[in-house]
Amino acid sequence: MIPEIGHFALVMALCLAIAQASIPLIGASTNNANWMAVGRSTAIGQFLFLLLAFVCLAYSFVVNDFSVLYVANNSNTALPIYYRISAVWGAHEGSLLLWVLALAGWGFAVAIFSRSLPQDLLARVLSVMGMISIGFLLFTLATSNPFDRLFPAALQGRDLNPLLQDPGLVIHPPMLYMGYVGFSVAFAFAIAALISGEMDSAWVRWSRPWANLAWVFLTIGIALGSWWAYQELGWGGWWFWDPVENASFMPWLAGTALIHSLAVTEKRSTFKSWTILLSIIVFSLSLLGTFLVRSGVLVSVHSFASDPARGVYILGFLALVVGGSLTLYAWRAMRFSSTSQYEIVSKETMLLVNNVLLIVAMLTILIGTLYPLFEDALGMPKSSVGAPYFDAVFVPLMLPLIFMMALGPVAKWRRENLGELLNRLKVLAVIAIVVGAVLPLAIYGNNTVMTGIGIAAAAWVILSSIYAVARLVSKRDAKTPLLKAYAKVPKAMYGMLLAHFGMGIFIIGVVFTSSFSDQVEQAVKVGEKVSVAGYDFILEGVGPVKGPNYDAMRGSVRVEKSEQLLTTLLPEKRIYNVQRNAMTEASIYTGVFADLYVALGEPVTQDKWGLRVYYRPFIQWIWMGCLLMSLGGIVGALDRRYRAQRKTKPVSA
Amino acid sequence: MATKRKQRMIFVIVLISGFAAATALALFAFEKNLLYFYSPSQLSEAEVTEDQLFRLGGLVVEGSVARMPDGITTQFALTDMQGQVQVQYTGLLPDLFREGQGIVAQGRLNAEGLFVAQEVLAKHDENYMPPEVAEALKAAGGEHPVSIPKTTVE
Numbered sequence A: 001m002i003p004e005i006g007h008f009a010l011v012m013a014l015c016l017a018i019a020q021a022s023i024p025l026i027g028a029s030t031n032n033a034n035w036m037a038v039g040r041s042t043a044i045g046q047f048l049f050l051l052l053a054f055v056c057l058a059y060s061f062v063v064n065d066f067s068v069l070y071v072a073n074n075s076n077t078a079l080p081i082y083y084r085i086s087a088v089w090g091a092h093e094g095s096l097l098l099w100v101l102a103l104a105g106w107g108f109a110v111a112i113f114s115r116s117l118p119q120d121l122l123a124r125v126l127s128v129m130g131m132i133s134i135g136f137l138l139f140t141l142a143t144s145n146p147f148d149r150l151f152p153a154a155l156q157g158r159d160l161n162p163l164l165q166d167p168g169l170v171i172h173p174p175m176l177y178m179g180y181v182g183f184s185v186a187f188a189f190a191i192a193a194l195i196s197g198e199m200d201s202a203w204v205r206w207s208r209p210w211a212n213l214a215w216v217f218l219t220i221g222i223a224l225g226s227w228w229a230y231q232e233l234g235w236g237g238w239w240f241w242d243p244v245e246n247a248s249f250m251p252w253l254a255g256t257a258l259i260h261s262l263a264v265t266e267k268r269s270t271f272k273s274w275t276i277l278l279s280i281i282v283f284s285l286s287l288l289g290t291f292l293v294r295s296g297v298l299v300s301v302h303s304f305a306s307d308p309a310r311g312v313y314i315l316g317f318l319a320l321v322v323g324g325s326l327t328l329y330a331w332r333a334m335r336f337s338s339t340s341q342y343e344i345v346s347k348e349t350m351l352l353v354n355n356v357l358l359i360v361a362m363l364t365i366l367i368g369t370l371y372p373l374f375e376d377a378l379g380m381p382k383s384s385v386g387a388p389y390f391d392a393v394f395v396p397l398m399l400p401l402i403f404m405m406a407l408g409p410v411a412k413w414r415r416e417n418l419g420e421l422l423n424r425l426k427v428l429a430v431i432a433i434v435v436g437a438v439l440p441l442a443i444y445g446n447n448t449v450m451t452g453i454g455i456a457a458a459a460w461v462i463l464s465s466i467y468a469v470a471r472l473v474s475k476r477d478a479k480t481p482l483l484k485a486y487a488k489v490p491k492a493m494y495g496m497l498l499a500h501f502g503m504g505i506f507i508i509g510v511v512f513t514s515s516f517s518d519q520v521e522q523a524v525k526v527g528e529k530v531s532v533a534g535y536d537f538i539l540e541g542v543g544p545v546k547g548p549n550y551d552a553m554r555g556s557v558r559v560e561k562s563e564q565l566l567t568t569l570l571p572e573k574r575i576y577n578v579q580r581n582a583m584t585e586a587s588i589y590t591g592v593f594a595d596l597y598v599a600l601g602e603p604v605t606q607d608k609w610g611l612r613v614y615y616r617p618f619i620q621w622i623w624m625g626c627l628l629m630s631l632g633g634i635v636g637a638l639d640r641r642y643r644a645q646r647k648t649k650p651v652s653a
Numbered sequence B: 001m002a003t004k005r006k007q008r009m010i011f012v013i014v015l016i017s018g019f020a021a022a023t024a025l026a027l028f029a030f031e032k033n034l035l036y037f038y039s040p041s042q043l044s045e046a047e048v049t050e051d052q053l054f055r056l057g058g059l060v061v062e063g064s065v066a067r068m069p070d071g072i073t074t075q076f077a078l079t080d081m082q083g084q085v086q087v088q089y090t091g092l093l094p095d096l097f098r099e100g101q102g103i104v105a106q107g108r109l110n111a112e113g114l115f116v117a118q119e120v121l122a123k124h125d126e127n128y129m130p131p132e133v134a135e136a137l138k139a140a141g142g143e144h145p146v147s148i149p150k151t152t153v154e
Helices: A003-031 A031-061 A067-076 A082-089 A092-113 A119-143 A168-197 A203-232 A245-269 A270-295 A309-333 A347-378 A386-408 A420-445 A449-474 A482-488 A491-516 A619-637 A641-648 B002-033 B039-046 B131-140
Strands: A383-385 A517-523 A530-531 A534-545 A552-561 A562-569 A572-576 A582-585 A587-590 A593-607 A610-617 B033-037 B054-060 B073-079 B084-090 B101-108 B115-121
Touching: A003 A031, A003 A092, A003 A119, A003 A168, A031 A082, A031 A092, A031 B033, A067 A092, A067 A587, A082 A092, A082 A168, A092 A119, A092 A168, A092 A203, A092 A610, A119 A168, A119 A309, A119 A491, A168 A203, A168 A245, A168 A270, A168 A309, A203 A245, A203 A517, A203 A619, A203 A641, A245 A270, A245 A347, A245 A491, A270 A309, A270 A347, A347 A383, A347 A386, A347 A587, A347 B002, A383 A386, A383 B002, A386 A420, A386 A449, A386 A491, A386 B002, A420 A449, A420 A593, A449 A482, A482 A530, A491 A619, A517 A530, A534 A562, A534 A582, A534 A593, A534 A610, A552 A593, A552 A610, A552 A641, A572 A593, A582 A593, A593 A619, B039 B054, B039 B084, B054 B084, B084 B101
Parallel strands: B033 B054, B084 B115
Antiparallel strands: A383 B033, A517 A610, A530 A534, A534 A552, A552 A562, A552 A572, A572 A582, A587 A593, A593 A610, B054 B073, B054 B101, B073 B084, B101 B115
16 A cells, blocks of 8 residues: 555656646746746655655555565665665665655755746746756656556565675765756756746856755765775775766766856856856766666666666656756747956966866767777677776866865956966965975875876865965955954955865875875784784784674784784675575775775685785775865855845745 | 957867877877787687787686685686687786686786786676677587576575
8 A cells, every 4th residue: 555655646746847847838928927926835745745746655665565676686674774765775776765755855945935037037047947857757657767667566576785784875876866957956046047038146056056956965975985985895995987876977967057147147247158057067977877877778786676667768858958957058048148257367267267177078978988889889899898998188277276276266257367376375385295295205205296296286275275265364454353354354255265275185185095095905813913014903803793684704903003003903804694695794994094905805725814904094084085175065054144135035936 | 359269279289189199198198008809719719919908718627626726826717618718817816716617817928928827817607798798609509508587486
């Protein structure tokens, strides 16, 4: 009964989505307030029905209802309850349901928080979101219904893929989807502007915080994915340039361009059609990412099982959305003329360079990721490009971008004197170069040109974001107390600088991890020791342990530094009872300045085991940096000027 | 409106130079980093130099897996039912590496015709067959258990 309610709720949500897509749109073009008002109620209704469907599926998991095919395929009575809940989005059907729920959630949020938005704009935005919803709900119901029954019911489920039984994966997909789907709001705003032909400053102030928040979720989602891969895949790496990772990284890069371009559009009322185009690109990339992951057209370490029919459907939907919105863009975008002017050396130009670099970087990744598909279509010999290609292309593009990150925030709009600007930053540049030259030497007694440049770049970004705040505060008149001056700096400014600061932390992590990592893979006798990066790892023994739904061999590895016990790591080799998959469960000692990572391999003889030991300096800084970037995004979205407007404008129902 | 035109010029120049730089970078990197995929039978016809990095995919031949005395180096044969290539890998093998399983190895062919792998990829799903391997097997005309959909429940 419960699954049927869930199924019914899905159908109801589809009906509401159809109403949401059509009625407010017609209302907006005929200026019928009642019809426009339908958008809000249907958006709220759609969300509630999808929430109900989601709860029904989660309930089926919790009570182990193996008469539901999806539950039988992805759960098991022995599966701990928290993994039974996360199993809801552990495979294709359920994660799609999460996708549409997230979409409806954003629609719900827009409907709730945008009360003072011009009514026709809100109607159009919700209508566009309704259209996207229709596409995905039809997809879910036609090809991937999570409520399909299994007859006769299974006695026991096939269990959740052991790789997905990890805390990182409990929250990674929801965050990532919130990010992917969140850009649908910016997209809907862009389409609404194209339809109405109006794009005033209110439009930007409305769409900006939404784009910011979507970017925050995407950043967290990607960071969690990377953290999960580091913990679970047992390779000690944090980024593999895997197609699925690239699929999430491309919208991130374009989204980063978008939030910067929105800043120009808001402050200077220029770059308008570019902002619209970016909004379309970002969401298209989100859809492309969904297509790549869902269709299984690309070989990836962690894509779901594939189904050609699904791939064709999403590809068709993608073509419709991209084709439709770009046609609309070509037809209407010329209306948006810029009202302000800028010189060649100005904040505008710098942000333009930022945008071009980000988009170009995104395109090189797109080419590298899709290349195997082109080749396939042309019948050429099979080949692919791996990490070396992406490293070779991406790093040179990021260096100028990082250089600009210090200039942009302190440059003036309209016109800047380049000499003066560089003069202001020259002290910072000298400090950054010294730090780049000295810091790696001081910590590791070793430095290379690339490492030095990387650390100098990080120092440059970090110092300049601190400097930018100090400069704003120092401009106060003599009477203003210091604290008040700090409080007066707009939140958007703090947010941006915090994100830039986080980028610097991130770069430090990346540079140190890639420069000074160390590892050993060898067969080790019980009692023997392996030394990596000045740490001694002594295998004390290996013995069996029993988990809730697996049996494991657990190694005990004592870690010492100069004969002092640091910690004992317990890596496991698990065999999950149902799928009989072996799983390497690495054991990690997390430190501020370095991680020690031990994975257990196969037994060679009875008391000799393959052991993999990694030393990963500063690796946590990578995710810390991402966290700071997200925090920056949140602080920016909370800026008073987005809220103040809500209070001052009269509420129009 | 001279400034307007100037503005547009700035826009176009920045855009073009950015894309030109990226194209140059991408082409250069592509040239150097393209990884070809061969099946064992294709490999015998392909002209592969000793220092060329490429990917080799096939099924691990039953009974062919042997561990070298150092305890960490493994040798095994890969097949597409037509040809066979000996592969050597030093390091811990992925969890799902086992006989009969479809895998992809990345490495170089040495002078003795032994494929020295730097990386061995096996998918984390027991029914999974890397698409390239499945296709190569199909091309070679062999029978193979291509990914069985997960609908049967034990």
